[in-house]
Amino acid sequence: MVKRNLRKESLDGWFILAQNTENVKLIRCKHKSVWVGQTTVDPKGHALPRPIVFKVTERYEEKGEPLLFPKIEVETYWITITGLSPQEVINLYHDHGTSEQFHSEIKSDIGLERFPSCHFSSNSLILHLALLAYNTLRIIGQISLEEQDENNLPVNRRKTVSRRRLRTVMQDLMYMAGRLIYSGRRWSISFGKINPFAQLAENVLHRLRCSPG
Incomplete structure (x- = not known):
């Protein structure tokens, strides 16, 4: 499980992919919408060597101030483990701070x-x-x-x-x-x-x- 560097990948491309991918968990609230899922193709439709777990956030407000245009945030992760849901993969990565304490x-x-x-x-x-x-x-x-x-x-x-x-x-x-x-x-x-x-x-x-x- 490795967090990817988006480099020059299009955030809008990931936003469209998240909306069109099947079995995506969608979380809507007043300030943002979040899509969490897994894909085997990139935003351009090319097949990937291994699956990618993604989390795409469309944010309507930041620090209490409404945004004129929604802000897109994207997190993507290479994975080789099986049996975990996309949300469990993201939570597991975010808990790496605990591992750093042991180090x-x-x-x-x-x-x-x-x-x-x-x-x-x-x-x-x-x-x-x-x-x-x-x-x-x-x-x-x-x-x-x-x-x-x-x-x-x-x-x-x-x-x-x-x-x-x-x-x-x-x-x-x-x-x-x-x-x-x-x-x-x-x-x-x-x-x-x-x-x-x-x-x-x-x-x-x-x-x-x-x-x-």
């Missing part, structure tokens, strides 16, 4: 903005290890959201969120100062009673131990 965590939080080696094989190994660390921290972060007791957390960690950044997981659960204790022929770690994340870390560890596999 940012890999580069900044894990520290892989630049690879350390000039050898591909070495960088490949480092990337695989980073993938393991990333998935582990992501799992810990999601479990911590399910196990947390907001009353025992600092005020700045009581926000309702759907996920935690890797940096937050490392600062809250990985970088905790602790004391290694050997007693009764057993080793244990004590995080101190005043640590607000100690109980949360214990709950997460318990969940990981009890999880299958």
Whole structure:
């Protein structure tokens, strides 16, 4: 799925094609009309090597001001995936910002903005290890959201969120100062009673131990 560059393609040509294409979803409102569909030919009638999903908008008003002539806006996408409606394809592309956030965590939080080696094989190994660390921290972060007791957390960690950044997981659960204790022929770690994340870390560890596999 790739967004196309219209280059010198006619916007009016896409507008006419959208109006004449079958199985097009038409959305009309006071300020605009939107045609969403899929085509296997271009505006000139030439066959395409692969289907194109299009979204054509005829806008009658912009920023509250009525337009003397309607403004035509066109979005087109090459697709090779099947089983999705044109609107689902467009929504999936528009959600690429979420993917960029995950890329940012890999580069900044894990520290892989630049690879350390000039050898591909070495960088490949480092990337695989980073993938393991990333998935582990992501799992810990999601479990911590399910196990947390907001009353025992600092005020700045009581926000309702759907996920935690890797940096937050490392600062809250990985970088905790602790004391290694050997007693009764057993080793244990004590995080101190005043640590607000100690109980949360214990709950997460318990969940990981009890999880299958």
